[in-house]
Amino acid sequence: MxxxxxxxxxxxxxxxxxxxxxxxxxxxxxxxxxxxxxxxxxxxxxxxxxxxxxxxxxxxxxxxxxxxxxxxxxxxxxxxxxxxxxxxxxxxxxxxxxxxxxxxxxxxxxxxxxxxxxxxxxxxxxxxxxxxxxxxxxxxxxxxxxxxxxxxxxxxxxxxxxxxxxxxxxxxxxxxxxxxxxxxxxxxxxxEYCDGGDLNQYLLSRPPDADRNHSVVLQLCSAVAFLHALGITHRDLKPDNVLVCVTPKGPVIKVADFGLSKMSGAVANGEQCRQHFSSTCGSDFYMAPEVWGGLSYTAQADIFSLGVMFWAVLERITFVEEGTTQEQLGTYVCKGRWLMPLGEDLWENADLQLCIPMKFKRAPPLPPPPGPSVCALLLDMLALNPDARPSADQLEARVRSALRDDSH
Known part of the structure; x- marks a missing residue:
């Protein structure tokens, strides 16, 4: 060669x-x-x-x-x-x-x-x-x-x-x-080269567009379902690690950066085994509660990270992490003047009630808030109990169904 x-x-x-x-x-x-x-x-x-x-x-x-x-x-x-x-x-x-x-x-x-x-x-x-x-x-x-x-x-x-x-x-x-x-x-x-930058750069540099946001969410569902079917748990899903290729038909989303990923080739009864991990890793604002708590966790931690991203994309919720100036897509809990990651707050307060849609702290111009079916799905994805979250192979169908129900 x-x-x-x-x-x-x-x-x-x-x-x-x-x-x-x-x-x-x-x-x-x-x-x-x-x-x-x-x-x-x-x-x-x-x-x-x-x-x-x-x-x-x-x-x-x-x-x-x-x-x-x-x-x-x-x-x-x-x-x-x-x-x-x-x-x-x-x-x-x-x-x-x-x-x-x-x-x-x-x-x-x-x-x-x-x-x-x-x-x-x-x-x-x-x-x-x-x-x-x-x-x-x-x-x-x-x-x-x-x-x-x-x-x-x-x-x-x-x-x-x-x-x-x-x-x-x-x-x-x-x-x-x-x-x-x-x-x-x-x-x-x-x-492969992605000319649209990462998901933060791509979406925040453009006016909000509901169809574009829905396309992004569905493509991410498809990517994570593919990875989980191969036994790959990403463990660091966030907008920085999602790249965008700009095409005449719209953005093509690319999940990238597999440095923290883990692989399991074990298959039992035609289903991927639920391998448990113990290393606390990921990015604060997207980590699942069980990861924050130092418990063993499974690929369902990726579903929580997706829930944080989906909520931020659909409502255009942003924050600026301490020590940086870069605006990022992400959801959080306000504690006075401080922002607390959802996963951390859920781990410390099991009775926390998430307010979806957020209705505040959204980056202008504001897109229409998600409908009741999408809000219900987001609450499931962000559940404290990992087993209550939808699996990756169920997620795309559920997102399509929720978007269809809300459009009516």
Missing amino acids: EELYTLDREVGRGSYGVVFEGHMAKTGHRVAIKRLPCSNPECIELYLQELWAMRATAKNHVNVIALHSCLLQTGSRSLKPLKPGKLPLRLVESVLKGSVVNPQKGRRSKTLSNTPRRTNSASRLQDKTNTVLGRKKSEEGRKSTGSDSLTPQRPPSRAMKRSAQRELEEEDEEEVEQAGSLRCLALWLVM
């Missing part, structure tokens, strides 16, 4: 990595390229979870972000594609040992030191901004050493048949992996 990607500009930066807009040099097709530096075992574990979940979803659902390829950065300017179904053994070992495993000193692979075939056959990234792959450092290194064995070079001979060359490369990759001499500096995820 030989693909050449070019980084055009940075479009997002978080605590775990950086996302760039780029394109394929051969086709000009736009892509999003996410760089995840492998600096500590905790981050590496999240990256591998995200990669595994995205490989499981593949390109099988229009409302889940598609992964085109994954590259492993092994040097300042060298990357190699990961084969489908394979994980970098060095990164897996780092997670299991709880510390980043470095290559053994003094051991070098013949493919890295003597043969340029590896780096030439692997995918490479050209960075116009010179911010990611350290072009300047690479040039300084060449001045001092006279050469850079990790820099991609043209093969000395192009006479070798491509099939034979590919066979040798695969053998070399296996030898390097077995020898454990490959450095794992970062993972690069090449994904």
